[in-house]
Amino acid sequence: GQQVMQIPQYQHVQEGEDFTTYCNSSTTLSNIQWYKQRPGGHPVFLIQLVKSGEVKKQKRLTFQFGEAKKNSSLHITATQTTDVGTYFCAGHNTNAGKSTFGDGTTLTVKP
Amino acid sequence: GAVVSQHPSRVICKSGTSVKIECRSLDFQATTMFWYRQFPKKSLMLMATSNEGSKATYEQGVEKDKFLINHASLTLSTLTVTSAHPEDSSFYICSARGGQQYEQYFGPGTRLTVT
Numbered sequence: 001g002q003q004v005m006q007i008p009q010y011q012h013v014q015e016g017e018d019f020t021t022y023c024n025s026s027t028t029l030s031n032i033q034w035y036k037q038r039p040g041g042h043p044v045f046l047i048q049l050v051k052s053g054e055v056k057k058q059k060r061l062t063f064q065f066g067e068a069k070k071n072s073s074l075h076i077t078a079t080q081t082t083d084v085g086t087y088f089c090a091g092h093n094t095n096a097g098k099s100t101f102g103d104g105t106t107l108t109v110k111p
Numbered sequence: 112g113a114v115v116s117q118h119p120s121r122v123i124c125k126s127g128t129s130v131k132i133e134c135r136s137l138d139f140q141a142t143t144m145f146w147y148r149q150f151p152k153k154s155l156m157l158m159a160t161s162n163e164g165s166k167a168t169y170e171q172g173v174e175k176d177k178f179l180i181n182h183a184s185l186t187l188s189t190l191t192v193t194s195a196h197p198e199d200s201s202f203y204i205c206s207a208r209g210g211q212q213y214e215q216y217f218g219p220g221t222r223l224t225v226t
Binding site: 103 | 152153154155157204215217219
């Protein structure tokens with residue numbers, strides 16, 4: 001079945017440093033979504049990428065979708081303490097008819 | 112943004128009893144709802160997908176007779192954990208999706224503890 005792998009599992013950074021999490025799918029995706037779950041909270045939808053090679057930005061967050069539509073990345077520039085949480089990608093495969101979540105990358109930021 | 116509520120937020124029950132969890136989309140029609148389990152510091156494990164008016168599709172390894180899902184309307188889905196056991200203790204989260212959208216909107220989750 002479809003597998004979505006996310007690395008790293010954990011990332012500890014100093015406030016102000018950059019952070020990147022990577023998402024890789026075993027199958028070609030129709031789209032990919034990114035979610036953020038704060039400690040003690042529930043996942044919140046951040047963005048969806050659909051086109052091959054697509055790049056989208058939300059303030060300090062940059063999302064990329066690979067040319068082959070099998071991988072994606074989320075990059076945070078100059079992290080802040082408010083960025084802490086677990087970031088999940090979810091890849092949608094049309095044939096499977098569902099989105100598969102990665103295991104998430106948990107980010108901690110040291111002030 | 113879209114809002115999904117979940118009730119109860121916490122429940123403690125005795126082993127052998129059944130527990131019902133409700134998931135509601137408050138400001139949109141959810142054609143599809145999903146039920147997940149999440150273990151501490153772990154990812155979301157999809158249990159089942161339910162479409163309004165039809166039977167839920169369960170993931171491999173999830174017992175459909177133990178985790179009863181009903182999606183009777185476009186705004187409500189319920190998950191009933193039947194004959195609960197301590198190993199069923201977990202954080203259960205629902206999400207909802209509307210129309211042709213792919214993004215999911217999550218409820219706040221239900222912490223189930225079975226004693």
